[in-house]
Amino acid sequence: MARFLSLIILPMLTILPFSYASPQLMLSTGSSLLVEEYRQTFLVSPNGDFSCGFYEVGRNAFSFSIWFTNTVDKTIVWSANPKSPVNGRSSMVLLNHDGNLVLIDVNGTVTWDSKTSSGKGTTLVLLDIGNLPLTRGTRLVSGYNSLYFDNDNVLRLMYDGPDISSIYWPSADYTVFQNGRTNYNSSRIAVLDAEGYFRSSDLLKVKSSDWGTVTKRRLTIDYDGNLRMYSLNASSGSWIVTWEAIAKMCNVHGLCGQNEICKYLPSLHCSCPPGYEMTDQQNWKKGCRPKFIKSCNRSYKVEDFEFIKLPHTDFYGFDRTYNQSISLEECKKICLEICSCSGFTYKTGPGLCFTKVILFNGYSNPNFPGDNYIKLPKKLGISTSIVSRKSHLTCNRNIPQIVEGSSSMYGMNSVDKNWTTYYVFAAILGALVLLFIGTGWWFLSSKQNIPKSMEEGYRMVTNQFRMFTLQELREATGKFKEEIGRGGSGIVYRGVLKDKRVVAVKKLTNFSYNQEELWAEMSIIGRINHMNLVRMWGFCSEDHHKLLVYEYVENESLDRYLFGNLSSERLIAWSQRFKIALGTARGLAYLHHECLEWVIHCDVKPENILLTRDFEAKIADFGLAKLSKRGSSSFKLTHMRGTMGYMAPEWALNLPINAKVDVYSYGVVLLEILTGTRISSGITVDGMEIELRQFVQVLKQFLESGDVKDIVDHRLQGHFNPEQAMVMLQVAIACLGEKNSRPTMNDIVIELLACADQDDHPAYSW
Known part of the structure; x- marks a missing residue:
């Protein structure tokens, strides 16, 4: 624990006049504490939350530290001497008569002092308030x-x-x-x-x-x-x-050493690229060394070198040159002509070429839109056909399994697992982890006579996402008294847990998974955590009772604020609309690009966008398609998921589905946020009802004219930011285009962030 420092709600060691502290919680001038008494706490904060004294950091080595009192491992929040521990014999902490707190090693050396001189009659106390900024x-x-x-x-x-x-x-x-x-x-x-x-x-x-x-x-x-x-x-x-x-x-830079590549297989793994080997077989931090001699003298010849392709791999930073709009062959030529060039990263499409002098911060990710080409002597005889593993984002049942979203806010569909060969190893490891956790919960739920220490150990493994008992949820919801919503898959109730967390509890209907199967399905969803996603805290499975426990979101769903006859108090202002659009984009970008378990929502719509008291967007019901019973007769259209009006055209054409279906749905939602009307249920222009694709052509005319006042929700009475409105319209039109031309959610976040700082400026009034 001594290897890091923490920024926390932290009490400070404070020197005060003698009358400020009680004898039990202070050290007066001339008093000291010997290291041999380390098992005796030196100081305790008035509320008992924090302790101070000698902390054992190694064999016969101690630091002078502050730690949380009531934690299993005495978590340190501050150390005076983290890099210079003192001897376990005859070392001491002394508040001398000058009012200076000093840490003295066995040989009399002062290894740390507080640099205070408050004089005789001062005391040292440990406070339980304040923050260390x-x-x-x-x-x-x-x-x-x-x-x-x-x-x-x-x-x-x-x-x-x-x-x-x-x-x-x-x-x-x-x-x-x-x-x-x-x-x-x-x-x-x-x-x-x-x-x-x-x-x-x-x-x-x-x-x-x-x-x-x-x-x-x-x-x-x-x-x-x-x-x-x-x-x-x-x-x-x-x-x-x-x-x-x-x-x-x-x-994170520095996890792997020089010339190394960081990968998830499925846990973090460092590896050497072709032509390189570990510098130290016992320590990956020391990186990889080339199996050849790098020399830039007169003997260097272009024809002696070749490139090995490392798909979806990059070495971040330390670029020798940067070129754009050039071909792959031109990029190879540039690197070959520079002796010090160790390789290059090339991104197709824009034709970006980044030559590398040294290879640091290497990583491989199937989402990276480029490839690295490492430069090696031909005499090494390494095959140029090395191909890395590829992963695909898809809802198609014939492509590797990912987590999917539900077809409606309370409806659920089925999806089959079809792991490809290269996921077998990950699946085995995952199964072992689930077996361990599932077994632990079986012990707890069946009330076996297991030792208390073992029980606490199981609870530590699952203390963030856990299984609730039916009795807990009955008490939390007041016997399921306050209903806040219902749908085809169940009824949702408001509840308050014993730790004072307000939650939404969903009672599932027509659901036949047993406890182990439910835990296996839920464990993936429980690991997903983002400020723009509704958090799932756990579930309950007792007999025929199956319940899900969610974070409670106060302000209901977006559709209730956009559509219908609203009072002026419930009409969301422009700044709130832009914040909701950006937050929704961030949540989807996390699902598509960042979380370890890739997720396609497949049903993005205002009903599934919940709002906090600060009108932050939280996306609901992602991942729930995994919970429906596979092969259920109640879901005949196993490939069709979503809500009419928000579904991308490829659904109806029975084409392979990927993350771009969410992008399309987001485009519809963005137009609805912009216009304040239900675009998904039909569009009327000049008294004529037209299709969405025809409406997009109309919108393009507004975009070209640069005048969007007739598009923005008239109820705002002209109070909106026209620059932001133009960007939102441009993004929405791009989202509703052909599948391959739609932007990614990451692209959308970047576009919206570019004008987010304008949100605090006064809105224009037309």
């Missing part, structure tokens, strides 16, 4: 990784290793504004508040998945370089990850 000049550090404010006032994560230094969050592929940040600030401060919000002066705003609840939290750079927010499970004393900065761990 991250400000200019301070860093959160874990090994070679750090969180800090850069010179442009933007909060960043950086890998600063012995060989390279590179920023990996926010993504360097996008501008500051495209990443949702701003460099127009000078305060440089970031704070985690009591409700689970982490905010910084560059406009970063994130929140924990359990935000709003009262609990202890910490924000930590872990040993793997990722920034995570943890919430304390008070009953077990363990920590739950409630937010993380990097969804794909291979995007």
Whole structure:
């Protein structure tokens, strides 16, 4: 635990006049604590949440630290000497008569001091209030990784290793504004508040998945370089990850060494590319070395080298040259003519060529829209036909399995698993994990006489997403008293759990899975976590009772605010509409591109977009198609999923389906947000009813004219941002185009973010 520091709701060691502290909670001048007494807590905060004293970091090695009192592993939140532990004999902490707190090693060396001189009669107390903010000049550090404010006032994560230094969050592929940040600030401060919000002066705003609840939290750079927010499970004393900065761990720089490639197989894995071997067989961090001698002298000849293709692979950064709109052969020629060029990354379409001098930050991802070509001597005799594994995003039952969305907000369809050969290994590992967790829950639910320590261990494994008992949910919902919705698959009730979380509990009907099968299906969905997706907290399976437990979203669904006769109080303003459009795009982009289990929703519509009290969008009912009984006679159209009016044309044509069906549906929703009318149920122009494709042609005329005031919801009375409206119209038209020409959800997020900063400007009134 001493390898990282944490930004948390943190009490500080504070020097106060003697009268401010009670004798039980303070250290007075001239007092000391010997390291041999480390099992005795030195200081305790008044509410007992935090403790301070000597902490054992190794054999006969100790740090002077503050930690959470009621955690299983005594989680450290601050250490005075993380890099210089003191000896386990005769070392001490002393508050001397000058009012200075010093840490003294066995040989009398002062390894740390508080640099205070408050004089005689002062005391040291441990407070239980306050926050440790991250400000200019301070860093959160874990090994070679750090969180800090850069010179442009933007909060960043950086890998600063012995060989390279590179920023990996926010993504360097996008501008500051495209990443949702701003460099127009000078305060440089970031704070985690009591409700689970982490905010910084560059406009970063994130929140924990359990935000709003009262609990202890910490924000930590872990040993793997990722920034995570943890919430304390008070009953077990363990920590739950409630937010993380990097969804794909291979995007964290420095996990693999030089010349290495990071992959998910299905867990993180470092490997050497062709022509390279491990530098140290015991340590991947030391990278890979070439099996050939790199030499740039007169003996270098272009004809002696060739390229090995590494599909969907890149080595991020350290580009030698950058060229665009050139062919693959021209890119090869450029690299061959530069002796120091180790390879290049090429992206088809725009014809982008990035030559690499050195190969750092390598990663392979089937979503990466390019290939790497590594430069090797022909004499190595390596085959140029090396092909990496490919994955496809699809709803078609004959293509590898992914998670799908439901056909309606409460309806569910079936999908068959058809793993290809290269997923067999992942499936076996996944089955073993599920067997372990399922067995653990069987022990718990069947109330066996197992040791308490073992029971707690099982609960630690599943404390974030878990199985509820029927009795728990009866109590939470007041015996299923408050109904908040219903549909073809069940009834939804409002409930409050014992930890004060408000939840939505769905009673499933016509559902025949047993407990083990339900757990296997739910475990995938339970791992999905994004601020723009409705969180699933768990499920219940007892006899014929099958229930799902969701995060409760206060403001109902988007359709209730867009359509019908609304009072002026319920009419959503332009700024809220744009925020909803952007949030929905972000949620879908996460499902399509970021989460480890790729998901196609297949039923994007306003009814499945729920709104928080702050009108943040949360997409509901993704992944529920997996829960329907396979082969059920009640679902004859097994390939048709979605709602008429929002479904892409390829559904009706029985064509292979991929993530672009969600893009099409999003385009319809975007038009409905823009116009405030139900586009999906038919369009009337000048008294004539026309099809959506005809309406798109009409919209293109408005786009060309640059005048959109007649398109935007008239109920806004001209109060909207015309630049944002133009971008939304342009994006919607692109989404409704031919399948292959539609943008990705990542592209859409970037387009919307480019004008998001205009949202705070006064809206134009026509």
